[in-house]
Amino acid sequence: MYPLEEILFLCISAVLSGMDDWTSISMFGRSKLEWLRQYYPYRHGIPSHDVLGKVFAALDPESFSQAFSAWVASIAELTGGEVVAIDGKTIRGSDNKAGGKSAFHVVSAYASGNRICLGQRAVDEKSNEITAIPALLDTLSLEGCIVTLDAMGCQKTIAGAIIEKKADYVLMVKDNQEELKEQVVKVFGMKPAVEKEVTLDAGHGRIERRTCQATDNLTFLDDREDWPGLRTIAKITSERTDKRSGQSSTQASYYISSLNAGPGVIAKAIRSHWAIENNLHWTLDVIFREDAALKKKGNAALNYQIIAKMALAMIERESESKLSKPKKRQRAALDDDFRSILLAAYF
Known part of the structure; x- marks a missing residue:
């Protein structure tokens, strides 16, 4: 039901936007489903926090x-x-x-x-x-x-x-x-x-x-x-x-x-x-x-750390906004266009 690339893209986008656990990542996905569908189909919607946890554990x-x-x-x-x-x-x-x-x-x-x-x-x-x-x-x-x-x-x-x-x-x-x-x-x-x-x-x-x-x-x-x-x-x-x-x-x-x-x-x-x-x-x-x-x-903690390191790299490499790292995450949560800018070079 949930292709791995869709799950990974969801998690990267959500962690960029300040989400730090499976529940908030799943909530982010449900609230930003139309935005996410610009990149992947998400035909079956967003997986639950339990599914996310099981995928990253495995x-x-x-x-x-x-x-x-x-x-x-x-x-x-x-x-x-x-x-x-x-x-x-x-x-x-x-x-x-x-x-x-x-x-x-x-x-x-x-x-x-x-x-x-x-x-x-x-x-x-x-x-x-x-x-x-x-x-x-x-x-x-x-x-x-x-x-x-x-x-x-x-x-x-x-x-x-x-x-x-x-x-x-x-x-x-x-x-x-x-x-x-x-x-x-x-x-x-x-x-x-x-x-x-x-x-x-x-x-x-x-x-x-x-x-x-x-x-x-x-x-x-x-x-x-x-x-x-x-x-x-x-x-x-x-x-x-x-x-x-x-x-x-x-x-x-x-x-x-x-x-x-x-x-x-x-x-x-x-x-x-x-x-x-x-x-x-x-x-x-x-x-x-x-x-x-x-x-x-x-293996959830190890795999989540990789997602966090990817998000951190994207935040570090954005230089035009002059915002701090926490503020960039807050802006990414609120501003779909800014989140797209952070991801643009990679997806």
Whole structure:
């Protein structure tokens, strides 16, 4: 009765318009049926919220993810030097304690320049990111890009997988690679000749001075040959001063990189990594209410996240209205023409 393409188009249109659960999506469809029929027949009308939930619970998330990545590849062009941040996020509303099902953890790749999610891979637990990241990398075209990862992704196999994709990496080094961290700290403790890049940030009620030091002199870095493509190490020193209290704190973090570049490029890549937190994860949580929505059955939470990421991409790529993301969703709910504009490049 309800062709899959009609269901998917209904959900994308409704989520664009601020609907965040199956009931509101079905209500949107019934109220906008004539508008929807400009695109698809909807001969049997709009499915109920129960039907929508069952379809998304049953849909194969891996196949849907592959289709999503292919769709993104058709609309986004990655330029040389673009930072692709990879990080994981737990969908907290997807757990089912009564059924013994833990919440899904999704590893996403986010192109900071294009402001778009390139692909995702689901795992059962955060610790499984190490196996999910190479599988995700294998699905992406990354030649000329800079891939950034937090300490969880600082693994030799992952560094090698990035180099095989003809991309570069900047990987955070923490205590999960204790020996490597000790070696990097040792090199900077020897006060090698380094280049420096200093940036200031006076937002969020504090003043932050960030100094990036980088060196390609790895003579005293033991086991450097074990890390594919390793050419540079970097140290970021963050000095934060609270504007109100005047209290200050200093924190150092360390990175390894395949880039043969100065601290400015590395510092920019590290700053760009946080776009995946601010522009993707935070947006899914706060604007698309991902964690608050209870989608516990089957694969529903994973598949809904793909729909939300598609809607977010369409909203991000609309630039004429100058509205915020929440306001664009509100306008799409009220203005059929604006909703059609958001969808025009894709349907």
